[in-house]
Amino acid sequence: KAKKIALTACMRKLLTIINALVKRNEKWDATHHLSTVSVG
Structure with a gap:
């Protein structure tokens, strides 16, 4: 579960x-949505 x-x-x-992207008529920008959290 x-x-x-x-x-x-x-x-x-x-x-x-x-x-949100559709509402703003934007294209996907991977650099904008990357996580800055480090693992380890």
Whole structure:
């Protein structure tokens, strides 16, 4: 169940980003959405 919740959260985040891009008539810019959090 935890995997399903995590997957749903990720899908929701992507949909939110896509919705914002469509509203602003922008193209995807990967450098804008990169995470700056380091792992390790």
